[in-house]
Amino acid sequence: MSLFELPILSTLGPAAAGGCASGGCASGGCGTAPAERTSENSRREFLKTATTLTLGAMSLTLLPGVTAGDDLLPLPPHGGDGHAPAAKPMYGFLIDTTKCIGAGKCLTACRVENGVPDGQSRTWVERYVHYKDGRVEVDLVPETGYAESGEVQPAAEDVLRAYFVPKLCNQCVDAPCNQVCPVHASIKSPEGIELVDTDRCIGCGYCVQACPYGIRFMNHDTGVADKCNWCYHRVMRNEQPACVEACPTGARVFGRVDDPDSEISKRLATVPTNVLKQHLGTLPLTRYVGLTDEVT
Amino acid sequence: MTSFNDTRHLWALGAFLAAVGLVGMVVRREMVPDDFGTKGPYRASALDDIAAQPSLFQADATCHACHESVEHERAGKSHEAVRCAHCHGLAVDHVAMARRGADDPTVTLPPAAEWDGDFLTKADLYISKDRATCLSCHEAVVGMPADFKKIDVAVHLEEQGASEPLSRETCFECHGGHDTAP
Numbered sequence: 001m002s003l004f005e006l007p008i009l010s011t012l013g014p015a016a017a018g019g020c021a022s023g024g025c026a027s028g029g030c031g032t033a034p035a036e037r038t039s040e041n042s043r044r045e046f047l048k049t050a051t052t053l054t055l056g057a058m059s060l061t062l063l064p065g066v067t068a069g070d071d072l073l074p075l076p077p078h079g080g081d082g083h084a085p086a087a088k089p090m091y092g093f094l095i096d097t098t099k100c101i102g103a104g105k106c107l108t109a110c111r112v113e114n115g116v117p118d119g120q121s122r123t124w125v126e127r128y129v130h131y132k133d134g135r136v137e138v139d140l141v142p143e144t145g146y147a148e149s150g151e152v153q154p155a156a157e158d159v160l161r162a163y164f165v166p167k168l169c170n171q172c173v174d175a176p177c178n179q180v181c182p183v184h185a186s187i188k189s190p191e192g193i194e195l196v197d198t199d200r201c202i203g204c205g206y207c208v209q210a211c212p213y214g215i216r217f218m219n220h221d222t223g224v225a226d227k228c229n230w231c232y233h234r235v236m237r238n239e240q241p242a243c244v245e246a247c248p249t250g251a252r253v254f255g256r257v258d259d260p261d262s263e264i265s266k267r268l269a270t271v272p273t274n275v276l277k278q279h280l281g282t283l284p285l286t287r288y289v290g291l292t293d294e295v296t
Numbered sequence: 297m298t299s300f301n302d303t304r305h306l307w308a309l310g311a312f313l314a315a316v317g318l319v320g321m322v323v324r325r326e327m328v329p330d331d332f333g334t335k336g337p338y339r340a341s342a343l344d345d346i347a348a349q350p351s352l353f354q355a356d357a358t359c360h361a362c363h364e365s366v367e368h369e370r371a372g373k374s375h376e377a378v379r380c381a382h383c384h385g386l387a388v389d390h391v392a393m394a395r396r397g398a399d400d401p402t403v404t405l406p407p408a409a410e411w412d413g414d415f416l417t418k419a420d421l422y423i424s425k426d427r428a429t430c431l432s433c434h435e436a437v438v439g440m441p442a443d444f445k446k447i448d449v450a451v452h453l454e455e456q457g458a459s460e461p462l463s464r465e466t467c468f469e470c471h472g473g474h475d476t477a478p
Contacts, residue, residue, distance in 0.1 A: 102437055105382060163439055199339070250377065
C-alpha cells in the first residue's frame with residue numbers, strides 16, 4: 001500500500017471534493033458520477049505530484065554540493081603550483097589571544113589613524129576573567145592600558161585564568177551588513193574587505209543592526225556608518241593595518257593568505273584557529289588563536 | 297454588444313505611464329553614479345576614495361631611515377618590537393619636514409615637544425620619559441600572558457632598594473629607553 005492510498009485520504013476525498021453531500025445541489029448537473037470521479041482523480045493526481053516534487057526537492061539537499069553552506073573557513077586556495085600567489089590578493093587577519101597584553105596600543109593607533117571620534121571604536125579589546133568560584137566577567141581594556149586608569153583590578157588569587165581578546169571586523173565572506181544596505185553603500189572590495197562608501201551612505205543604520213559582531217556604528221561626527229576596514233588605505237599601499245603596526249607583542253597578524261610564505265599563512269598552517277560565532281555561517285576571515293566558548 | 301468608443305481614456309493612460317517612465321529614467325540617471333556596477337554592486341570610484349586616506353601611523357622603518365643609530369641600539373633587544381610611535385608620537389609633520397629638508401638645507405626641524413600625558417596627543421613629535429608610558433604595557437594586570445615582563449611598581453622599587461618618592465621619570469633612573477637593560 002502506497003502513501004497515496006491510505007484510507008484516510010480515500011474517505012476524505014469525495015466529501016471534500018464533491019460538495020454535494022449537504023444537499024446544496026438540487027438541480028443536478030453536479031455530483032454526477034463521471035464528474036465526481038474526475039474531481040477525485042485530479043486531486044489524487046495533484047497530491048501525488050505535489051508530494052513527489054516536495055520529497056524530490058528535499059532529497060536534492062542530501063546531495064554533496066547542494067547543501068546550504070559549508071561552515072568551515074573558505075581559505076582561498078594557494079596559487080596554481082602552490083607557491084606563486086594568486087593574481088588577486090586574498091588577505092587574512094589572525095588574532096593570537098595568548099600574546100595580547102592588554103596595553104591598548106592598537107586602540108590608540110586605530111583612533112588616530114582613522115579619526116574615530118571619542119567614545120566610539122572600530123576595534124576594542126575585551127578581558128575575560130574566569131574566577132575560581134565559576135564566575136566569568138568581561139571588561140574592556142582602557143585605551144591607555146590599565147596602568148594609572150584607576151580601575152579596580154581583580155585579586156590575582158581569586159582568578160583561575162584570564163586573557164585578552166581583541167575584536168575587530170571579521171570581514172565575513174557572507175556579510176549580513178553588506179546584504180541589508182538599501183543604497184549599496186556597503187562594499188565588498190575585490191580583495192574581500194568590507195568597506196563603507198561614506199558618500200553614498202544615508203545613515204539608516206540597518207547595517208549596524210545587522211552585524212552580529214557589533215562592529216559597525218554610526219559615526220557621531222559624520223552621521224553615517226563606520227566600521228573597521230582593516231585599514232584598506234594602508235593595505236592598498238602594502239602597509240600593515242595601524243593596529244597591527246602598533247601591536248608590540250605580535251598578537252595581531254595581518255597578511256596575504258594566498259602567499260604560502262607570508263607569516264599569517266605559516267601561522268594558519270601550524271596553529272589551530274577558530275572564528276567567532278561560527279554557527280551563524282557568515283564565514284569570517286578574521287581567525288583567532290586560543291578562543292574559549294565564553295568568547296562570542 | 298456596444299462598440300468600444302472610449303479610446304481617449306486609453307491614450308491618456310498611456311501618455312501618463314510614458315511620462316512616469318520618462319521621469320523615472322531621468323531620476324535614475326541622475327541618482328545612480330556613472331561608475332556604479334563596473335566592479336560590483338557599488339560605486340567603483342569609492343574604492344579609490346577610501347584608498348586615498350593618508351597613512352598616519354608610521355612604521356619604524358620610516359624613522360630608522362634617518363635614525364640608524366637607534367635602529368642598531370634596539371636591534372635584538374627586548375624592546376625591538378615596541379614602536380617608535382609609542383614613546384615619540386606619530387611624527388607626521390616631522391617626517392614630512394625631514395623629507396623636504398633632504399633636498400633643501402634651509403629647512404630646520406623643530407625640537408621634540410614635551411609630552412602632555414595624552415597618548416592621543418596632537419603634539420607631532422615628543423619624548424615621553426614618563427612612567428605612564430612604561431607602565432601602560434608593563435604594569436602587572438590580571439590577564440597578561442605568563443611569560444610577559446610584569447611590573448608591580450611598589451614591589452619592584454623595594455627590590456631595587458629605592459627609597460626616593462616616585463617621580464614621573466623614575467623608570468629612566470635605571471633603564472634606558474631604546475636599550476632597556478638596567
